[in-house]
Amino acid sequence: MEIIDDAYCVQGLKLVDVAERFGTPVYVYDADKITEQVEKLKQAFGGLKLKLKYATKALSNISILKLIKKNGCGLDVVSIQEAHLGIKAGFKPNEILFTPNSVSYQEIKQAVDLGLVINIDNISILEQFGHDYGSKVPCCIRLNPHIMAGGNTKISTGHIDSKFGISVYQERHIQRVVDTYGINVTGIHVHTGSDILDAEVFLRGAEIIFKVAKGFKNLKFLDFGSGFKVAYKEGDVTTDLTDVGKKLGDAFLSFCKEYGRELEIWFEPGKFIVSESGYFLVKANVIKTTPATVFVGVDSGMNHLLRPMMYDAYHDIVNLSNPNGVKRVYTVVGYICETDTFGWDRKLDEVKEGDILAIKNAGAYGFSMASNYNSRLRPAEVLIYKGEAHLIRKRETMEDLVRNQVEISLD
Known part of the structure; x- marks a missing residue:
C-alpha cells in the first residue's frame, strides 16, 4: 500500500x-505483492533445486491459487477438500503435497487415489499405509524435531508437546515399519512453527533431518516447512532470507554431497506469501x-x-x-x-x-x-x-x- x-x-x-x-x-488482495514474495524466496534459495509448496490453508480462494500456480509454486494441503480446490485451480495432483494430521486412514486413501504426494505424520497411519501399498506408492515422513520455535505457542508445531509429526526419538520404530513393509520413502519433512527470525532454527532442524535422511536411500527431497516472519508494524524484525538462504543452502549442498546426489529442497510458505x-x-x-x-x-x-x-x-x-x-x-x-x-x-x-x-x-x-x-x-x-x-x-x-x-x- x-x-x-x-x-x-x-x-x-x-x-x-x-x-x-x-x-x-x-x-x-494485491497480486503484485504475492508475486514479489514468491520472487524473494526464489532469489534467497537460488542455485538449489527449489520447490515452493504454498500452504493453502492460509488463503484458499481459487483465484489466489491460480495466481500462485502462475508464479511457479505447488501446493501444500491439509485436507482432501483443499486438494480438490487445488486441482480445480489447475494444479496437477503430483504438484500437491498432502500433509494432514489426525485424519482417518480413509482420507489418506482418497489422497492416494487422487495421486497426491503423501506426507505421513504418525506411526499408526504409516503401518496401515505400508500394509496396503508397500513400495507401490511413495510417501514422505513428517518428523517432530522437538524444537521450540515461532512467535506464539499456538503456532509452534515442532516442540515435544506438539501433535504434529513423528518424534525423532522414534526413528528406529519408523525404520522398522519402513523395512517391514518395504515402504518407498522419497521425502523427509520438518516444520517447527511460524514467525522464525533467524537461520539457526532452520539449521537445528536441518541437523535432525540430515541425520534421519541418511537411513533412507530413495529420497528425492527434503522439506523444511516454513515459518518466515513478515513485518506486522513499522520497525518489526523480519526473517533474514539472505542469511537463511546462504547458511541453510550451504548445509543442504554439503549433505547432498555426502548423500551421493543432489536432492530437491522444499518449503511450504503460506503467511509469508499472502499476509x-x-x-x-x-x-x-x-x-x-x-x-x-x-x-x-x-x-x-x-x-x-x-x-x-x-x-x-x-x-x-x-x-x-x-x-x-x-x-x-x-x-x-x-x-x-x-x-x-x-x-x-x-x-x-x-x-x-x-x-x-x-x-x-x-x-x-x-x-x-x-x-x-x-x-x-x-x-x-x-x-x-x-x-x-x-x-x-x-x-x-x-x-x-x-x-x-x-x-x-x-x-
Missing part, C-alpha cells in the same frame, strides 16, 4: 474507492466514548478476522478516509456479542462515523478462518490484478446462511 495524492492506494487504485464499489467489510498482500476494509459504525476508552465500532468482527482474538496478533490499522487527520487514540472493536477487539489503544488519524478503515496483513488466515458466528454473513473478496479490481468471492446472503439447514415440522 502506498500513499498517492493523500490517498492510500494499491496498484494506483484508491482503497476507499474499492470499498465504495464493493461495500464493506471486504478483503482486498502482506491483504487489506481488510471495514466501516466505522459508531464512535463510543467511555470514562476510560474511545471505541471505534466497525461493521465486522472476530467472525471475519479471528487472529487478534485467537493469537493476540497485531494488525496495523489506518483510516483511509482521513489520512492526514489529527492523531487520536482509539480501541477498534467489532460488532460480535463477545469481547471482540481488532486493536487496543491505537493512534489513528481522527475517525468519524462512516470512515473506512484498513486492517493490514489480512491476507493470511483472515477469510480462511472466517465464520458465520452471530449468524453474520461472510464478506466479499477482491483481487487487484494488473491495476484492476476483480471480485473473486461474492458477499454471502441470507440464502447462503440457511441453504443447508433443514426445517422440520414441530406440530
Whole structure:
C-alpha cells in the first residue's frame, strides 16, 4: 500500500474507492505483492533445486491459487477438500503435497487415489499405509524435531508437546515399519512453527533431518516447512532470507554431497506469501466514548478476522478516509456479542462515523478462518490484478446462511 495524492492506494487504485464499489467489510488482495514474495524466496534459495509448496490453508480462494500456480509454486494441503480446490485451480495432483494430521486412514486413501504426494505424520497411519501399498506408492515422513520455535505457542508445531509429526526419538520404530513393509520413502519433512527470525532454527532442524535422511536411500527431497516472519508494524524484525538462504543452502549442498546426489529442497510458505498482500476494509459504525476508552465500532468482527482474538496478533490499522487527520487514540472493536477487539489503544488519524478503515496483513488466515458466528454473513473478496479490481468471492446472503439447514415440522 502506498500513499498517492493523500490517498492510500494499491496498484494506483484508491482503497476507499474499492470499498465504495464493493461495500464493506471486504478483503482486498494485491497480486503484485504475492508475486514479489514468491520472487524473494526464489532469489534467497537460488542455485538449489527449489520447490515452493504454498500452504493453502492460509488463503484458499481459487483465484489466489491460480495466481500462485502462475508464479511457479505447488501446493501444500491439509485436507482432501483443499486438494480438490487445488486441482480445480489447475494444479496437477503430483504438484500437491498432502500433509494432514489426525485424519482417518480413509482420507489418506482418497489422497492416494487422487495421486497426491503423501506426507505421513504418525506411526499408526504409516503401518496401515505400508500394509496396503508397500513400495507401490511413495510417501514422505513428517518428523517432530522437538524444537521450540515461532512467535506464539499456538503456532509452534515442532516442540515435544506438539501433535504434529513423528518424534525423532522414534526413528528406529519408523525404520522398522519402513523395512517391514518395504515402504518407498522419497521425502523427509520438518516444520517447527511460524514467525522464525533467524537461520539457526532452520539449521537445528536441518541437523535432525540430515541425520534421519541418511537411513533412507530413495529420497528425492527434503522439506523444511516454513515459518518466515513478515513485518506486522513499522520497525518489526523480519526473517533474514539472505542469511537463511546462504547458511541453510550451504548445509543442504554439503549433505547432498555426502548423500551421493543432489536432492530437491522444499518449503511450504503460506503467511509469508499472502499476509502482506491483504487489506481488510471495514466501516466505522459508531464512535463510543467511555470514562476510560474511545471505541471505534466497525461493521465486522472476530467472525471475519479471528487472529487478534485467537493469537493476540497485531494488525496495523489506518483510516483511509482521513489520512492526514489529527492523531487520536482509539480501541477498534467489532460488532460480535463477545469481547471482540481488532486493536487496543491505537493512534489513528481522527475517525468519524462512516470512515473506512484498513486492517493490514489480512491476507493470511483472515477469510480462511472466517465464520458465520452471530449468524453474520461472510464478506466479499477482491483481487487487484494488473491495476484492476476483480471480485473473486461474492458477499454471502441470507440464502447462503440457511441453504443447508433443514426445517422440520414441530406440530
